[in-house]
Amino acid sequence: DTIKQKTFTKNINLFLLLLYRSSGINAEYGGRFFEGTAPEMHRALIEVLSVLPDHTRVYCGHEYTAANLKFAKHVEPNNPEVLRMIEDTRAKREKGEPTVPTTIGLEKLYNPFMRVNEGSVQKLLVRLILWKS
Numbered sequence: 001d002t003i004k005q006k007t008f009t010k011n012i013n014l015f016l017l018l019l020y021r022s023s024g025i026n027a028e029y030g031g032r033f034f035e036g037t038a039p040e041m042h043r044a045l046i047e048v049l050s051v052l053p054d055h056t057r058v059y060c061g062h063e064y065t066a067a068n069l070k071f072a073k074h075v076e077p078n079n080p081e082v083l084r085m086i087e088d089t090r091a092k093r094e095k096g097e098p099t100v101p102t103t104i105g106l107e108k109l110y111n112p113f114m115r116v117n118e119g120s121v122q123k124l125l126v127r128l129i130l131w132k133s
Contacts, residue, residue: 045114054105065089065099072112076120081109 036044066089072082085106089099107114115121 052104056104057101059101075112085110
């Protein structure tokens with residue numbers, strides 16, 4: 001199990017790094033790598049933020065929700081939460097309403113960077129690793 005865990009962690013860190021280097025797009029409030037490393041981002045999002053209570057509010061500094069959700073849809077095209085959030089975001093923006101704040105619980109439903117342990121997100125990881133090989 002330890003070898004599998006280390007390999008998985010290494011692959012997730014590579015996934016985050018590849019996403020950063022290949023697209024430079026931050027997913028639903030996942031954040032770009034202005035500072036730090038992929039392992040640090042993984043630790044911050046998975047080991048620190050995702051263990052906070054689901055009702056914890058997330059306030060981001062920019063209104064990138066619509067663009068970030070396009071990326072989330074690319075990662076998980078069949079995730080109903082992503083599709084629901086795209087529609088919700090469109091409706092809010094048409095009314096001139098902000099899409100933030102959100103919550104940790106919601107982020108865990110559609111933020112690919114907080115869903116790296118989900119099979120649907122890991123499928124993209126495998127494709128990226130094979131593509132880079």
